[in-house]
Amino acid sequence: PKAPPVAHYNLNNVTITSDPLGNQENILLLTPMARFYQQYWDNLLKLSYPHELITLGFILPKTKEGNAATTELQKQIAKTQKSGPEKDRFKSIIILRQDFDPPLQSQDEAERHKIQNQKIRRAAMAKARNSLLFTTLGPATSWVLWLDADVIETPPSLIQDLAAHNKPVIAPNCFQRFYNTEKKTMDERPYDFNNWQDSPTAVELAKKMGPDDILLEGYADMATYRALMAYMHKADGLKQETVPLDGVGGAALLVKADVHRDGAMFPPFSFYHLIETEGFAKMAKRLGWQPFGLPNYKVYHYNE
Numbered sequence: 653p654k655a656p657p658v659a660h661y662n663l664n665n666v667t668i669t670s671d672p673l674g675n676q677e678n679i680l681l682l683t684p685m686a687r688f689y690q691q692y693w694d695n696l697l698k699l700s701y702p703h704e705l706i707t708l709g710f711i712l713p714k715t716k717e718g719n720a721a722t723t724e725l726q727k728q729i730a731k732t733q734k735s736g737p738e739k740d741r742f743k744s745i746i747i748l749r750q751d752f753d754p755p756l757q758s759q760d761e762a763e764r765h766k767i768q769n770q771k772i773r774r775a776a777m778a779k780a781r782n783s784l785l786f787t788t789l790g791p792a793t794s795w796v797l798w799l800d801a802d803v804i805e806t807p808p809s810l811i812q813d814l815a816a817h818n819k820p821v822i823a824p825n826c827f828q829r830f831y832n833t834e835k836k837t838m839d840e841r842p843y844d845f846n847n848w849q850d851s852p853t854a855v856e857l858a859k860k861m862g863p864d865d866i867l868l869e870g871y872a873d874m875a876t877y878r879a880l881m882a883y884m885h886k887a888d889g890l891k892q893e894t895v896p897l898d899g900v901g902g903a904a905l906l907v908k909a910d911v912h913r914d915g916a917m918f919p920p921f922s923f924y925h926l927i928e929t930e931g932f933a934k935m936a937k938r939l940g941w942q943p944f945g946l947p948n949y950k951v952y953h954y955n956e
């Protein structure tokens with residue numbers, strides 16, 4: 653009888669370079685999804701990176717809303733992978749259902765952004781991201797692109813553009829389009845405040861906190877005076893401009909797979925008084941991987 657086959661992977665042969673397309677590098681695109689937006693899927697299909705090199709991974713909550721989103725997602729997957737044009741088809745797709753309790757209750761934007769809801773919510777999100785990451789990261793993965801389900805507009809060359817900087821962790825600037833009732837015209841505003849550079853005030857605040865307390869960004873009663881990338885955007889600024897970051901958001905984030913393989917994950921607890929994606933940035937830094945951001949390279953979040 654033949655010995656059982658053994659798959660050998662030499663991680664040294666998996667390149668992670670500024671030219672992923674030229675080197676045919678595999679991308680793992682991960683999305684925690686509470687709601688399905690058609691614009692998100694349409695935007696995915698427009699990504700110009702070869703789809704045969706992209707694996708998609710989703711995690712959805714086991715709630716009524718999560719069930720509805722799963723149904724919608726599966727419908728679109730069937731369309732794209734079975735009857736759609738061959739060039740649209742992705743290498744593979746994995747869907748996970750989140751089965752830890754209690755499941756997060758469905759919350760609108762105002763409710764989920766309330767400060768007293770944040771720690772529980774962010775911890776649950778961190779666990780969802782970790783489950784998704786640890787069940788999908790493979791030996792041939794070069795890059796992990798985190799893309800939230802409500803990021804509905806990115807440049808088609810997103811993967812190539814972000815990877816070109818050859819940074820361990822890199823975040824574009826997440827904005828939101830809205831109708832400006834004063835100007836009576838469409839407008840845009842910064843959305844993601846989790847991309848930041850640390851401040852002496854935040855460092856001092858953290859020193860006075862209990863071991864389980866976390867710092868949060870974007871709340872008036874917790875003024876951190878951190879430098880937010882959301883506000884570093886310049887209309888005439890260079891798209892390639894990079895800034896070092898101490899905290900990152902997960903709306904859109906490209907990570908070298910080695911950063912995750914080294915053990916950087918999303919702490920669902922206070923890690924240096926940071927949680928989830930912000931804690932991830934800190935962990936990456938402690939492992940020697942410096943995160944960066946692109947203040948003038950924009951992606952857009954859905955407007956609820």
Ligand code: GDP
Nearest residue numbers: 684685686687711712713750756780800801802
């Ligand atoms: P916000 O934009 O910072 O308010 O955060 P969101 O509520 O948009 O959550 C970030 C991402 O996680 C989005 O892609 C959501 O669809 C998704 N999400 C939100 N809550 C859950 C949840 O309970 N479970 C899972 N699996 N995904 C979630």
Ligand code: MN
Nearest residue numbers: 800802803953
């Ligand atoms: Mn969102």
